[in-house]
Amino acid sequence: MAAGKSASAAVAVLCAALCGCASINVSRVGKVMVDVENTNWLLFNFIPLASGNPERPNANDCRFFRDTVNLANNIDMVDRAVRENGAVGVRDLVSYTTDEYVLFVLLKHHAMHTSAELVMPGDETRGGEVQKVESRLIREERMTAEPPPESPERVEAPFSPVWRPGGGLKLMDF
Numbered sequence: 001m002a003a004g005k006s007a008s009a010a011v012a013v014l015c016a017a018l019c020g021c022a023s024i025n026v027s028r029v030g031k032v033m034v035d036v037e038n039t040n041w042l043l044f045n046f047i048p049l050a051s052g053n054p055e056r057p058n059a060n061d062c063r064f065f066r067d068t069v070n071l072a073n074n075i076d077m078v079d080r081a082v083r084e085n086g087a088v089g090v091r092d093l094v095s096y097t098t099d100e101y102v103l104f105v106l107l108k109h110h111a112m113h114t115s116a117e118l119v120m121p122g123d124e125t126r127g128g129e130v131q132k133v134e135s136r137l138i139r140e141e142r143m144t145a146e147p148p149p150e151s152p153e154r155v156e157a158p159f160s161p162v163w164r165p166g167g168g169l170k171l172m173d174f
Contacts, residue, residue, distance in 0.1 A: 019041075019050050019060075019062040020038070020039050020040040020041060020050045020051035020052040020053075020062045020063065020068070020069075021037070021038070021039045021052045021060075021062070022036075022037070022038045022039075022051075022052030022053055022054045022056070022057040022058075022061075022068070022073075022077065023036070023037050023038075023052070023057050023058050024036050024057045024058060024077050024080065024081050025037075026081055026085060026118070031117050031118075032085065032087070032117065032118040032120060033115065033116070033117055033118065034078060034081040034082075034085075034090070034115065034116055034117075034118055035113065035114075035115045036057075036074050036077040036078055036081070036113070036114040036115070037052075037111060037112070037113050037114075038051070038052045038054055038068060038069045038073055038074055038077070038111070038112050039051070039052055039069065039109065039110065039111040039112075040052065040067060040068065040069045040109075040110050040111075041107060041108070041109055041110075042067075042107070042108040042110055043106070043107060044105065044106065045105060045108050048065055048066055048067040049064070049065065049107075050062045050063070050064050050065075051063045051066055051067055051068040051069055052068060052069070053068065054068055054073040054074075054076060054077055057077055057080075069097075069110055069111070069112045070112070071095055071112065071114075074095060074112055074113075074114040075114070077114070078090065078093070078114055078116060081118065082118060085118055085120075086120065086121070087118035087119055087120055087121075088119050088120070088121055089119045090116035090117060090118060090119060091116065091117040091119050092116055092117050093114070093115075093116040094114070094115050094116070095112065095113065095114040095115075096112075096113055097110065097111065097112050097113070098110075098111045098113070099111075
């Protein structure tokens with residue numbers, strides 16, 4: 001009886017330790033900055049065990065057996081921070097990943113970080129190019145409502161975090 005309870009407790013602790021996380025942090029010291037992090041645990045470097053839930057950041061909610069750590073989800077969370085804080089865009093958008101291996105290659109903790117300066121109304125003229133963040137959901141709504149604009153300034157690279165007038169933030173997945 002006691003062995004069953006201790007095994008259940010061990011499984012609960014292991015699940016809690018391996019849970020992924022999605023978070024949005026906004027700092028208002030000096031510039032208004034946003035930092036987004038989405039993490040997951042992978043078994044043998046490719047089987048997702050637990051990932052953060054980008055639809056509910058900062059809620060200690062995770063998705064089991066799904067890989068939600070990708071650039072599109074992080075951009076969606078940056079877009080959420082832009083809207084919630086009343087910003088008009090972002091400046092200096094940067095993304096990178098980190099990996100930590102546990103038990104050699106058995107478990108891998110994978111994280112994607114995205115950060116940017118939030119451009120508040122009235123700050124558009126202060127240094128640097130303002131990027132309009134356009135999340136996947138807004139793009140899908142706009143694409144069904146109107147045809148895409150034909151613009152020679154539109155960026156068609158595999159990944160380009162550069163905003164061009166009329167083009168929005170263009171992200172393409174392969």
